[in-house]
Amino acid sequence: MRNNLCSESCGLIYRILTFFVVFIPVFSAPVVTYSQSDESVITLGVSRDDVNRGRRFFMGLLPFDNRHPSCVSCHYLTAPDTLNWNPSALDLAYKVAITDSASFYRAIMEPSGNVISQAHAGIELTADDIQYIKIYLDNLSRTGTEPLRPSINRILLFLLLGVILTLALLDLIIFKKIKYKAIPALIFVAAFGYQLFMLYEDAVLLGRSPGYQPDQPIKFSHQVHMTENQMDCMYCHHTATTSKTANIPSTELCMNCHIVVREGSRSGRFEIDKLVRAHEEGRSVEWIRIHKLPDHVFFSHAQHVGAGNLDCMQCHGDVENMHVVRQVSDLSMGWCVECHRETKVDFIENEYYSIFEAFHKDLEQGLRDSILAVNVGANNCSSCHY
Numbered sequence: 276m277r278n279n280l281c282s283e284s285c286g287l288i289y290r291i292l293t294f295f296v297v298f299i300p301v302f303s304a305p306v307v308t309y310s311q312s313d314e315s316v317i318t319l320g321v322s323r324d325d326v327n328r329g330r331r332f333f334m335g336l337l338p339f340d341n342r343h344p345s346c347v348s349c350h351y352l353t354a355p356d357t358l359n360w361n362p363s364a365l366d367l368a369y370k371v372a373i374t375d376s377a378s379f380y381r382a383i384m385e386p387s388g389n390v391i392s393q394a395h396a397g398i399e400l401t402a403d404d405i406q407y408i409k410i411y412l413d414n415l416s417r418t419g420t421e422p423l424r425p426s427i428n429r430i431l432l433f434l435l436l437g438v439i440l441t442l443a444l445l446d447l448i449i450f451k452k453i454k455y456k457a458i459p460a461l462i463f464v465a466a467f468g469y470q471l472f473m474l475y476e477d478a479v480l481l482g483r484s485p486g487y488q489p490d491q492p493i494k495f496s497h498q499v500h501m502t503e504n505q506m507d508c509m510y511c512h513h514t515a516t517t518s519k520t521a522n523i524p525s526t527e528l529c530m531n532c533h534i535v536v537r538e539g540s541r542s543g544r545f546e547i548d549k550l551v552r553a554h555e556e557g558r559s560v561e562w563i564r565i566h567k568l569p570d571h572v573f574f575s576h577a578q579h580v581g582a583g584n585l586d587c588m589q590c591h592g593d594v595e596n597m598h599v600v601r602q603v604s605d606l607s608m609g610w611c612v613e614c615h616r617e618t619k620v621d622f623i624e625n626e627y628y629s630i631f632e633a634f635h636k637d638l639e640q641g642l643r644d645s646i647l648a649v650n651v652g653a654n655n656c657s658s659c660h661y
């Protein structure tokens with residue numbers, strides 16, 4: 276009886292199960308590659324085991340009776356989707372690579388600075404343990420963080436589900452090896468359903484297109500400087516009223532204040548240290564450009580902010596409440612043209628428009644009650660295209 280029930284169907288199910296049990300762990304196991312690091316490890320005169328041991332300390336897997344939070348819980352290895360004020364593991368690694376062992380030990384066990392003292396309080400590690408972490412971080416500064424693997428696992432899982440549902444379907448229609456039709460049907464529905472779910476998840480991610488918001492080399496926050504310290508946009512972007520482009524401030528300008536302010540309440544000293552180092556080495560900070568029109572378009576800040584008296588916010592959104600600047604407007608031609616059709620220009624007070632005599636007469640005689648940007652030629656092709 277048992278044989279009748281199971282001999283055929285169990286065979287297939289057993290095979291599918293083995294497939295899962297054997298292959299899924301193979302696909303999803305974190306693959307640690309050492310192709311690059313092998314060289315660096317050898318030149319350092321330490322072994323791969325030392326690097327691995329350091330990694331375990333960093334991940335909080337060692338020591339076994341660990342009671343402090345793991346380093347990686349603050350110093351992330353992957354990019355988070357919200358701003359993490361703690362230095363990332365890679366940021367840390369770059370700094371540690373130029374730090375000697377004694378300073379590294381002090382940064383962890385006898386830190387100076389308010390933020391780091393709080394963050395590193397209660398860490399219980401021996402000098403040896405810490406040396407392993409340094410080896411791991413030194414190595415990380417050469418190899419970089421591992422590329423994200425889950426996406427590959429995801430593709431494999433998707434394909435695997437495809438194979439399973441094909442098998443189930445083939446059995447259902449052609450081979451008919453499984454006696455109870457419900458079994459392949461169920462497998463088919465489950466595999467197909469999960470595939471649909473995966474597609475749905477990806478589609479949701481695709482549809483959500485956040486404005487361009489790259490991570491900058493220093494965690495400079497407009498919110499900290501504008502909203503919390505009441506600075507004015509023009510203090511840093513002072514060419515916005517007079518020139519085509521708004522300038523990005525130099526390190527010298529930042530140093531006006533940061534010659535004194537050496538610790539932030541969120542990032543501690545780490546980020547401001549980067550600024551100070553750049554300044555001392557005479558380097559400029561390589562900020563990543565966010566807003567960029569194609570070369571064939573002419574746009575002038577002076578025209579809009581100076582003559583047009585527009586607020587930065589109208590085009591850039593609520594920058595003063597952003598920790599990381601995000602491009603809010605799409606900078607499309609439609610966006611420019613639309614605004615020119617809707618926005619009145621301050622005609623009477625503005626000398627810039629004194630040449631438009633006809634409009635001035637119309638205004639005086641009450642033939643028009645306002646002049647829009649489009650009326651002064653803002654939507655002529657040649658205004659924006661050379």
Ligand code: HEC
Nearest residue numbers: 344345346349361382388390391394398408542543544545
């Ligand atoms: C609770 C969060 C937290 C944990 C846990 C943590 N750190 Fe930090 N760490 C920070 C913050 C915040 C800073 C930057 C503060 C500053 O520079 O003033 C920092 C800075 C550092 C620095 C840089 C010091 C320098 O020279 O600028 C090193 C090195 C470091 N951490 C190593 C570690 C290691 C190793 C561990 C695990 C044993 C660890 N951290 C655990 C929050 C944390």
Ligand code: HEC
Nearest residue numbers: 500506507508510511562563564565566587591594595600
């Ligand atoms: C303390 C100096 C400072 C002040 C004040 C300041 N900014 Fe900035 N701004 C910067 C720096 C540095 C960058 C480049 C790094 C970044 O994008 O965060 C920047 C970048 C920007 C960008 C993106 C530029 C690009 O690459 O496309 C915009 C837009 C901007 N600021 C608008 C404003 C506005 C609006 C205000 C006033 C609410 C303001 N800023 C005040 C320093 C400042």
Ligand code: HEC
Nearest residue numbers: 494495499504524528529532536539540541542543546547
């Ligand atoms: C007018 C003075 C002033 C100028 C100019 C200025 N800052 Fe600051 N900055 C401050 C103050 C004050 C703080 C401390 C805010 C806090 O942590 O509460 C600060 C904090 C910071 C922090 C740490 C934020 C935190 O909370 O951890 C960074 C990073 C920073 N500034 C970078 C810059 C850069 C880069 C520039 C130049 C583009 C700049 N600052 C220009 C006054 C200034």
Ligand code: HEC
Nearest residue numbers: 508512515520521522566567568574579580585586587590
């Ligand atoms: C009418 C819309 C508009 C207004 C108002 C405006 N901007 Fe811009 N801003 C832009 C556009 C468009 C760009 C991209 C320019 C390019 O790529 O040539 C830009 C770029 C920038 C940049 C990057 C550097 C550059 O010039 O390309 C900064 C910084 C900036 N704006 C700051 C400001 C500040 C500060 C104000 C307020 C004083 C302001 N903007 C007002 C539309 C505007």
Ligand code: HEC
Nearest residue numbers: 573574578579582583589611614618620648652653658659
């Ligand atoms: C928030 C509304 C707004 C947006 C968005 C805007 N503009 Fe304007 N623009 C104005 C106003 C108002 C004027 C008239 C003020 C002036 O002439 O200085 C103007 C004037 C101009 C002029 C000068 C026309 C002339 O001959 O006097 C040009 C060129 C121009 N805009 C280009 C652009 C481009 C390119 C974009 C898009 C990248 C853009 N503008 C986006 C409001 C806007």
Ligand code: HEC
Nearest residue numbers: 568569572606607608611612615653654655656658659660
């Ligand atoms: C107010 C400014 C403005 C005016 C006026 C304007 N353009 Fe544009 N144009 C733009 C901007 C900004 C872009 C870039 C759009 C993008 O990158 O998506 C653009 C892009 C284009 C492109 C490239 C195709 C594309 O979508 O990228 C063509 C072609 C073009 N414009 C033709 C014209 C013609 C023809 C006129 C006159 C009827 C005109 N434009 C008037 C701002 C303007």
